[in-house]
Amino acid sequence: MDAPQPSGAEASAKVIDGKLVAQQIREEIAAEVSRMKDAIGAVPGLAVILVGDRKDSATYVRNKKKACEAAGINSFEVRLQEDSAEAEVLKHIAAFNDDPAVHGILVQLPLPKHMNEENVLNAVSIEKDVDGFHPLNIGRLAMRGRDPLFVPCTPKGCIELLRRSGVQISGKRAVVIGRSNIVGMPAALLLQREDATVTIVHSRTKNPEEIVKQADIVVSAVGQSNMVRGSWLKPGAVVIDVGINAVEDASCSRGYKLVGDVCYEEASKVASAVTPVPGGVGPMTIAMLLSNTLASAKRIHNFQ
Numbered sequence: 001m002d003a004p005q006p007s008g009a010e011a012s013a014k015v016i017d018g019k020l021v022a023q024q025i026r027e028e029i030a031a032e033v034s035r036m037k038d039a040i041g042a043v044p045g046l047a048v049i050l051v052g053d054r055k056d057s058a059t060y061v062r063n064k065k066k067a068c069e070a071a072g073i074n075s076f077e078v079r080l081q082e083d084s085a086e087a088e089v090l091k092h093i094a095a096f097n098d099d100p101a102v103h104g105i106l107v108q109l110p111l112p113k114h115m116n117e118e119n120v121l122n123a124v125s126i127e128k129d130v131d132g133f134h135p136l137n138i139g140r141l142a143m144r145g146r147d148p149l150f151v152p153c154t155p156k157g158c159i160e161l162l163r164r165s166g167v168q169i170s171g172k173r174a175v176v177i178g179r180s181n182i183v184g185m186p187a188a189l190l191l192q193r194e195d196a197t198v199t200i201v202h203s204r205t206k207n208p209e210e211i212v213k214q215a216d217i218v219v220s221a222v223g224q225s226n227m228v229r230g231s232w233l234k235p236g237a238v239v240i241d242v243g244i245n246a247v248e249d250a251s252c253s254r255g256y257k258l259v260g261d262v263c264y265e266e267a268s269k270v271a272s273a274v275t276p277v278p279g280g281v282g283p284m285t286i287a288m289l290l291s292n293t294l295a296s297a298k299r300i301h302n303f304q
């Protein structure tokens with residue numbers, strides 16, 4: 001899409017409906033899982049390890065399990081107490097690495113502070129690393145001519161949303177705001193692999209708004225509500241808002257509402273397309289996890 005360029009105050013960006021796209025992808029995956037089961041009798045399996053009692057993590061894990069069920073994917077779950085030893089997590093990872101019914105393993109993040117995230121992520125077999133967080137998979141993402149076995153789900157979801165919305169990436173200027181290991185860095189690498197010219201803006205960047213203003217595609221993943229203003233955006237830019245920030249709102253039954261990093265009202269007057277929060281990138285994360293799990297099972301069973 002070489003987007004129409006909204007200019008006046010009335011202009012309204014296209015809403016990129018991540019919930020709808022994710023649902024379509026989940027249906028495609030369910031059909032593939034069924035085709036695989038019918039053809040070779042094998043069903044993809046996802047193992048999830050959850051440590052501690054964070055409510056948000058428990059919700060994400062529950063939603064992953066439900067999504068697996070709906071797609072016909074088997075799921076296995078291990079829940080450990082907050083004060084469990086790191087060795088306990090490593091023991092479960094080793095067992096899942098050896099289990100032929102398991103094609104994907106993920107450890108829900110963040111881990112409790114006393115655990116070394118790097119040790120834990122390194123322990124997942126790269127062949128089952130459906131979160132794409134193993135350093136070998138991330139390293140391959142960063143290299144030309146090398147392909148990772150898996151790509152992290154949220155950044156993969158951003159690219160898939162752009163692709164399915166008809167947004168051309170090749171040759172465009174992309175700015176990624178934020179440099180986290182799970183979103184910002186892999187998103188920048190993926191955009192670069194799609195032949196965008198990529199700049200990363202981070203907490204030490206001087207005049208971030210001037211850099212963001214040059215972007216045809218903006219991916220924001222910082223976790224600061226309404227940080228990116230309409231005035232930061234180039235008219236016609238495509239905005240992918242990865243931030244999920246809770247802000248107090250007494251009119252909501254749970255006492256807060258979720259907003260993104262981008263001031264949505266302002267952005268929708270300047271951008272050509274924008275993802276909402278909630279209902280934008282978030283649902284794509286789980287759809288991409290199912291996609292990686294199916295791909296892993298197909299790879300392991302040599303099924304096309």
Ligand SMILES: Nc1nc2c(c(=O)[nH]1)N[C@@H](CN(C=O)c1ccc(C(=O)N[C@@H](CCC(=O)O)C(=O)O)cc1)CN2
Nearest residue numbers: 060106107108109110131153154278279280282283285
């Ligand atoms: N091992 C991992 N840990 C974490 C990941 C990950 O990909 N792998 N990502 C996030 C959490 N996450 C999945 O784990 C996740 C976040 C958000 C959503 C989502 O659908 N969000 C909804 C809003 C949900 C709500 O109402 O609270 C949306 O944006 O519309 C799905 C998955 C950190 N940890």
Ligand SMILES: [Mg+2]
Nearest residue numbers: 178179180222
């Ligand atoms: Mg950051």
